[in-house]
Amino acid sequence: SVVDKGVDFAQYFCTYAFLYHQKEMLSDRVRMDSYFNAIFQNKHHFHEKTVLDVGTGSGILAIWSAQAGARKVYAVEATKMAEHARALVIANNLQDVVEVIEGSIEDVTLPEKVDVIISEWMGYFLLRESMFDSVICARDRWLKPTGVMYPSHARMWIAPIRSGLGDQKMSDYRSAMDEWYGFVDETKTYYGVDMSVLTKPFSEEQRKYYLQTSMWNNLHPHQVIGTAAVVKDIDCLTATVDDILEVRGSVSSSITLENTRLCGFGGWFDVHFRGSKDDPAQQQIELTTAPSINDSTHWGQQGFPFHPPVRVTEGDNLNISFSMNRSKENHRLMEIEFGCEITQCSGNMVPCFRNKFFIE
Amino acid sequence: SVVDKGVDFAQYFCTYAFLYHQKEMLSDRVRMDSYFNAIFQNKHHFHEKTVLDVGTGSGILAIWSAQAGARKVYAVEATKMAEHARALVIANNLQDVVEVIEGSIEDVTLPEKVDVIISEWMGYFLLRESMFDSVICARDRWLKPTGVMYPSHARMWIAPIRSGLGDQKMSDYRSAMDEWYGFVDETKTYYGVDMSVLTKPFSEEQRKYYLQTSMWNNLHPHQVIGTAAVVKDIDCLTATVDDILEVRGSVSSSITLENTRLCGFGGWFDVHFRGSKDDPAQQQIELTTAPSINDSTHWGQQGFPFHPPVRVTEGDNLNISFSMNRSKENHRLMEIEFGCEITQCSGNMVPCFRNKFFIE
Ligand SMILES: Nc1ncnc2c1ncn2[C@@H]1O[C@H](CSCC[C@H](N)C(=O)O)[C@@H](O)[C@H]1O
Ligand SMILES: Nc1ncnc2c1ncn2[C@@H]1O[C@H](CSCC[C@H](N)C(=O)O)[C@@H](O)[C@H]1O
Numbered sequence: 001s002v003v004d005k006g007v008d009f010a011q012y013f014c015t016y017a018f019l020y021h022q023k024e025m026l027s028d029r030v031r032m033d034s035y036f037n038a039i040f041q042n043k044h045h046f047h048e049k050t051v052l053d054v055g056t057g058s059g060i061l062a063i064w065s066a067q068a069g070a071r072k073v074y075a076v077e078a079t080k081m082a083e084h085a086r087a088l089v090i091a092n093n094l095q096d097v098v099e100v101i102e103g104s105i106e107d108v109t110l111p112e113k114v115d116v117i118i119s120e121w122m123g124y125f126l127l128r129e130s131m132f133d134s135v136i137c138a139r140d141r142w143l144k145p146t147g148v149m150y151p152s153h154a155r156m157w158i159a160p161i162r163s164g165l166g167d168q169k170m171s172d173y174r175s176a177m178d179e180w181y182g183f184v185d186e187t188k189t190y191y192g193v194d195m196s197v198l199t200k201p202f203s204e205e206q207r208k209y210y211l212q213t214s215m216w217n218n219l220h221p222h223q224v225i226g227t228a229a230v231v232k233d234i235d236c237l238t239a240t241v242d243d244i245l246e247v248r249g250s251v252s253s254s255i256t257l258e259n260t261r262l263c264g265f266g267g268w269f270d271v272h273f274r275g276s277k278d279d280p281a282q283q284q285i286e287l288t289t290a291p292s293i294n295d296s297t298h299w300g301q302q303g304f305p306f307h308p309p310v311r312v313t314e315g316d317n318l319n320i321s322f323s324m325n326r327s328k329e330n331h332r333l334m335e336i337e338f339g340c341e342i343t344q345c346s347g348n349m350v351p352c353f354r355n356k357f358f359i360e
Numbered sequence: 361s362v363v364d365k366g367v368d369f370a371q372y373f374c375t376y377a378f379l380y381h382q383k384e385m386l387s388d389r390v391r392m393d394s395y396f397n398a399i400f401q402n403k404h405h406f407h408e409k410t411v412l413d414v415g416t417g418s419g420i421l422a423i424w425s426a427q428a429g430a431r432k433v434y435a436v437e438a439t440k441m442a443e444h445a446r447a448l449v450i451a452n453n454l455q456d457v458v459e460v461i462e463g464s465i466e467d468v469t470l471p472e473k474v475d476v477i478i479s480e481w482m483g484y485f486l487l488r489e490s491m492f493d494s495v496i497c498a499r500d501r502w503l504k505p506t507g508v509m510y511p512s513h514a515r516m517w518i519a520p521i522r523s524g525l526g527d528q529k530m531s532d533y534r535s536a537m538d539e540w541y542g543f544v545d546e547t548k549t550y551y552g553v554d555m556s557v558l559t560k561p562f563s564e565e566q567r568k569y570y571l572q573t574s575m576w577n578n579l580h581p582h583q584v585i586g587t588a589a590v591v592k593d594i595d596c597l598t599a600t601v602d603d604i605l606e607v608r609g610s611v612s613s614s615i616t617l618e619n620t621r622l623c624g625f626g627g628w629f630d631v632h633f634r635g636s637k638d639d640p641a642q643q644q645i646e647l648t649t650a651p652s653i654n655d656s657t658h659w660g661q662q663g664f665p666f667h668p669p670v671r672v673t674e675g676d677n678l679n680i681s682f683s684m685n686r687s688k689e690n691h692r693l694m695e696i697e698f699g700c701e702i703t704q705c706s707g708n709m710v711p712c713f714r715n716k717f718f719i720e
Contacts, residue, residue: 007370019562020569026555027543036551063553084558091557183387191396193423195386197451198444202379209380 526665
């Protein structure tokens, strides 16, 4: 990898070392309920078993695993949060079962292989942060051949949306450029330096910031104007890093609303707890981050707004091409390209558009 | 140093690579006027001379130096901004005089020693970012014995202030703790885990964030309630890194307002362009970031609020002890300790208070 490991770790782990940030995750009721139910409604996966919690943070998943009857839980955490996890384990009287190990999972050695790997590794739009790489590494080194993954499956979804955000961002971009032109004038007048040669790079920088950066959104279900489509389906037991380095595909979506505006796409994910083929869950649990009125999550959805919006109506068909790659400068960030062709019910094809986005 | 250079550079330089950020500095009229006047009202320092611009950013100071008649200007910049600086130099037809070099000043080799080192190295409260270290390094390697520094002097100031910020922050802190107690209750009730052992570390984290982090402020001069005092005076021609590693001292301040509240301290800096003893400026120029109605800067002032405020009145005398050190985790950030004793006009001594702050 071109990225220096020290630089990557220093940048990536800083927020997770704060209890404030862990608390945000621990206060996400949808997230918490899913993992809680997945564990306690499938106690047979934990009872008398060995468990590895990859990125234990506050230790919550390790503690639940122990409470569900695990014989031994290895709870690995890269940041100083490990110390708090250790205190929490002791305060909940589970120090005989849960062993907190401070270190990055890639560097840790366990005394045995485990029956279960549990981890909450999902970033925005599933793969941001690239933490699933670490889970794969843990699985390949420490999961027994008969072992199960918690969660066992993950999917990425996209759907056409309407939203005022694209218009807003375009207007922000235009204001920024207006201000720039004033700045160029003044710098010439007052300070004798002609900055106009920087107008192009400045506008590119601002376009990227305002028009090509995906945004955290808490979409209302009514903002979804067509059928949602799966762009990636991951089996956590078998997926390799190569499988997730790039996500690419063509999907279609039908507009389900009459006479509306296609303003862009929304992206989200779900994960499932199904155990494994040979050792299935008794109760399958799903954690979804889809647009929802009452069950929204701290992940929200990623918004990829276009400008200008396009008129569409019920029955129009979208042919969407999608590709996502890791950014070269920081492998934990993503670059996404959307293409879209609209086939109207009349049979007309509306010229396709194409747009690039960064998830930062 | 305990800090890895790659990590430090990756974290430190990221913002400076954006034109948006350079533009913010270039739009600071007080900053721009000072450097502009310092250069163009002291052309004898530049005419036919060699100049080194440490951290040229957009290239502005190098371009002015060339316009003021320099024979040769070396403009060194660590980030990709160097490319924009190069374009700007060419657009202003100064490519025969200004040579832009992309690299960190510590690693760069110049073909000759220079007559002038110019740099805009000042961070919040002067020393945040620790960039003056790089200027010292450049000076010791590349300045002729007869050379001059632009700026030539720098000072740090503190003064007692009144402000609503301390009360606000205390109330924010209390809300955060109230919310935490609710969170602990719910986590126990719904998820069977007792988090109360984390209350102490959480409250410490939050105290640090809300009560011990200095804040950017744009103070109104009326908020300054006593005489300002210099806590550090730097001669840029002779100061060593050791001289600025730590700033420590005792100063006094008299309250100049009747019956008011001492809510904390404000901190700011000024720099001066005086040339050198043997080659003084024709026009001495000052750049101050002191509280001002019309001439505020992007640096503003640092606010160090205490809680609760203390009643003081005209003639009360403050004995302030001050010490500032670099933070161990990141040498570009600072930790500051304030102590204060109040001698009232009556002769009464009000028990001193002590407070630690982080400049982040
Ligand atoms: N390679 C790695 N090795 C160890 N810990 C890692 C890691 N990559 C990420 N982490 C940690 O994984 C955690 C992910 S957040 C989830 C925390 C906790 N399991 C919970 O569900 O609440 C963070 O605390 C992060 O610091
Ligand atoms: N050690 C170092 N070597 C080279 N450049 C450095 C440096 N430390 C900081 N810089 C650069 O110094 C600049 C400081 S900001 C000032 C920019 C410009 N001189 C102006 O006055 O507008 C930033 O662009 C930063 O990237």
